[in-house]
Amino acid sequence: MDVNIKLYHIALPDFKSGGMENWGLVKYxxxxxxxxxxxxxxxxxxxxxxxxxxxxxxxxxxxxxxxxxxxxxxxxxxxxxxxxxxxxxxxxxxxxxxxxxxxxxxxxxxxxxxxxxxxxxxxxxxxxxxxxxxxxxxxxxxxxxxxxxxxxxxxxxxxxxxxxxxxxxxxxxxxxxxxxxxxxxxxxxxxxxxxxxxxxxxxxxxxxxxxTRSGHPILQVDVNKEDSTITLTQKRFYINSSHSSGEIYKIPITYTIDTNFDFSNTKPAFIMENKTHVLYIREIRENLTTPIFNIQETGLYRVNYDNHTWLNIAELLKGNRREEIHYLNRAKIVNDLFAFLFADKVKFVLLKNVLQFLENETEYAVWSVAIRGFKKLRNFYLGSDTLALIDKFVQKLTKNAISKLGYKVRDEDNSATLRTRMELLVFVCRLGHQGCINNLVALFQDFKNNGKWIHPSLREAAYCMGLKHGNGDDYDFLWNRMATTNVVNEMSLIKEVLGCSNEQAKLNSYLVSMLGENSPMKTQDLYIPLISVLGEYSNVNTIVEILKQNVFLWKSIYVNFDIVLSNIASAMHTKKEIDAYNAWLTSCNKCGSSAVKSAKDALDVAMEKINWAEQHTIDIRSSLENNARAITPSILLLVLSIITLAF
The missing domain is CATH 1.10.390.10 (Neutral Protease Domain 2)
Known part of the structure; x- marks a missing residue:
């Protein structure tokens, strides 16, 4: 096509959207x-x-x-x-x-x-x-x-x-x-x-x-060595396991088997048009064959395997063949297992066993997905004793990766390495990893006191830890830097980390002053203080009190006040918090019916998370408390078989 049309790109100092297309002029x-x-x-x-x-x-x-x-x-x-x-x-x-x-x-x-x-x-x-x-x-x-x-x-x-x-x-x-x-x-x-x-x-x-159909499928893979078959069954995936429906999707199926892994060919082997499909694979009888479906996750479908196959995959990942499995498929395995855990399709003991391979993992894609999954799991247990067990397990998994990546940027680091280190350090520092905290606080103090430059990929962790383990002077230092820098990315980063401060008075000031008449906060960034402070679970009650005192002001400033009330509701992790907030919402005549409804819907979701956590506490605690004791595949398979019969 001969497209002879000029296209200009402009940056606007205060713009609600990330970007907006227009004929000839794109705004950002x-x-x-x-x-x-x-x-x-x-x-x-x-x-x-x-x-x-x-x-x-x-x-x-x-x-x-x-x-x-x-x-x-x-x-x-x-x-x-x-x-x-x-x-x-x-x-x-x-x-x-x-x-x-x-x-x-x-x-x-x-x-x-x-x-x-x-x-x-x-x-x-x-x-x-x-x-x-x-x-x-x-x-x-x-x-x-x-x-x-x-x-x-x-x-x-x-x-x-x-x-x-x-x-x-x-x-x-x-x-x-x-x-x-x-x-x-x-x-x-x-x-x-x-x-x-x-x-x-x-x-x-x-x-x-x-x-034209809602949802997406989960592909159940059952390997039968006796008759050399792999039976595939599709059904719509729901995060709530109590739901079911009859959608059938036409799924482009890709797979490879461990006798000759090939993750380069993403052309589908066939289109699965029915609810079930049976494959005959000769190698299944001749060898202990392990298939992996959805190569490089080119298909929009999750994959669950029978218990034997999951354990075989776990052994491949923990052994010297881990890198034969494409890193996007390793990321898929992690993402699917977390989804299946939250949907009650697998038990934590299986997830824990398969994810042991992370001890030797270095790929950004895999770690990014794993961090996201563990963050969600941690959110279910904030404020409970189980959280310490989860954090201990995660620190064990991340130990080698942190050791290899280190706390300093190297000349040979590529973009993926920089991002892996950045996300891991931000995550493990928040878990209380003492080595991470000590190194990042030292970086921050050297920057604050001596002006020593911090590589941008380390700043989020350094700034956050500097605030969390510092004092009001550290907050003021970053506040002044935010007000004087002309680098918009740096300004945005500081706004996002100010909520890490352990100084309650500074947090109160951040939430109130940033919404005042002479606030330096741009309209596009009005939600950042709220989200930043909500990032620390211990701040939830403080935010609720400030909201109660400033509800009229907040409603006049936030165009979508329902987002404010809903975000606060989503941060609740105890029944006591939920009941108190729900009672206040009911009595809040200034809030508006639409905003109150959105917030109460969010409270329902928060309550579902609490119920899920209560139902799975014994399973997770028993798995993690036995972490030091080696579990052989045969013992784990027996446990999973008992669980399958029980559920």
């Missing part, structure tokens, strides 16, 4: 367009590239061809979501954007698509302004982008590019519809015969099964 928040190599973290380098790619994609998917109605906003946002990382990975591979398609976009899609109320990607019930706004979320963005990625791997590069060119050329300056997209891609498929290996498969019917 400063921190998402301006990058300083000496002062910005590796995350911001990636984020700037990602958002610029996202907004530039809208020049074609959104401006050149615009979705006909909000019900199909995914035709704009799904492609922008996919290409933001895909294009970045082609231009700047070192940033690891290709991996973010999985651990960022796809895993976000799972999280937003696991409830009974999850809508389909094409949602025909969109008529009011509020319904339109509800479309701008993980379903239209991350889930749609993940489906597009899955189809790209299914039909291949040539058919994919030819199909998109057909779609854009034939609909230029007009409206886009799903059927028009499918027809254009089908022409590409036919021209390159890219579905010739799948008899009687219609491309449109595959797309329809993902675009």
């Amino acid at each position: 928040r400063e921190s998402f367009l301006l990058y300083s190599p000496e002062e910005s973290t590796p995350y911001y380098k990636y984020k700037v590239a990602q958002i610029v790619a996202h907004e530039t994609t809208h020049m074609w998917f959104g401006n050149w061809v615009t979705c006909h109605w909000w019900s199909d906003i995914w035709l704009n946002e799904g492609f922008a979501n996919y290409f933001e990382d895909y294009i970045t990975s082609l231009i700047e591979p070192e940033l690891g954007a290709g991996d973010m398609l999985v651990i960022g976009s796809l895993h976000t899609a799972y999280d937003g698509d696991s409830d009974t109320g999850s809508p389909p990607i094409t949602n025909k019930n969109i008529n009011s302004p509020s319904e339109i706004m509800s479309q701008f979320g993980p379903i239209s963005y991350q889930k749609a982008g993940s489906v597009i990625r899955m189809m790209h791997h299914l039909i291949g590069d040539e058919a994919f590019k030819a199909g998109l060119n057909n779609y854009l050329l034939h609909n230029q300056f007009g409206s886009g519809y799903p059927d028009k997209l499918y027809s254009a891609l089908t022409r590409g498929v036919d021209d390159f015969m890219s579905l010739s290996n799948y008899p009687n498969i219609n491309f449109t019917s595959i797309m329809d099964s993902w675009i």
Whole structure:
């Protein structure tokens, strides 16, 4: 296509969105367009590239061809979501954007698509302004982008590019519809015969099964050595195990087996169209074969295995064949196991056994997913005795990684190494890892007292630990730095870490003064103080008291007051806190009925978490208290068999 259209990019000092596409002019928040190599973290380098790619994609998917109605906003946002990382990975591979398609976009899609109320990607019930706004979320963005990625791997590069060119050329300056997209891609498929290996498969019917149906599947894999079969069963995945429904998806199946692992071929072996499918694998009888499904997680489906196979996978990961399993599949195993734990599909003892391999793991993608999973698990047990056991286990898993990465940046560190160290140090310091705390506090004090430069990738951990284990002078030092720096990424980082302070008076001042008439806080950043202070569980009651005293002011400043009340509700971790907050909400005439309803819905979710934690405390504590005692695979299998019978 001959696209001779100028496109300008501008940074605005106060802008609500991260970025916004317009014909010829894309607007950005400063921190998402301006990058300083000496002062910005590796995350911001990636984020700037990602958002610029996202907004530039809208020049074609959104401006050149615009979705006909909000019900199909995914035709704009799904492609922008996919290409933001895909294009970045082609231009700047070192940033690891290709991996973010999985651990960022796809895993976000799972999280937003696991409830009974999850809508389909094409949602025909969109008529009011509020319904339109509800479309701008993980379903239209991350889930749609993940489906597009899955189809790209299914039909291949040539058919994919030819199909998109057909779609854009034939609909230029007009409206886009799903059927028009499918027809254009089908022409590409036919021209390159890219579905010739799948008899009687219609491309449109595959797309329809993902675009018009809610949810996503879990693939149950059962290996039977006696008759050399692998039985696959699909069903819709729900995070609440009590729900079930009959959706059937047309799943592009990829797999490899340990007799000859090959994680490079992401072309599906077949399309699973029915609820069950049986594979005959000769090697199963001849060897103790272990299959791994969903290569590089190119498919939008979770994978659960029978107990024998999970234990075989655990042994492979703990042994010298760990790196034969692609790191994105190792990340998938971690992500799926945490999801299955929270959905009551596996027991903690299995998760603990499989995740032992993290003791030797160094890949960013795997650690990023593991940290996210452990953060969620820790949130269930904040304020309880079980938390100390979880933290001890996590510190054991992270010990070797911390030792290899160290507390200093090296000249040879690439972007992935910098981000791995950054996320691990932020995480383990908050767990109370004394070596981490001592090193990062020393870095901060050297910076504060002697002006010694801290590498941007270490600043979040150093600033937070400096505040948490310092005094009011440390808070004032960072406050003044925030007020005087002209580096927007540094300013944003300091705003986010000020909540780490252990000085109650400073936290009170942060929450109140930042919302006053002469506040230095920009409108775009109004929620940062609240989220920052809520990051420390011990601050919840303080925030509630400040809210009660300033409810009228807060409501006048926060346009979406329901977000404020809901975020506070989500931070509750005891029944006493929930009951007290619920009673206040009921009596709060100034809060507004809509905001109160949102907050009470969030309290219901918080209560569900408390109930889940109570139900699983014995299981988790017994597993972790026996951590020092070796558990052989045969003993673990016996335990899992008993658990399976009991549940």
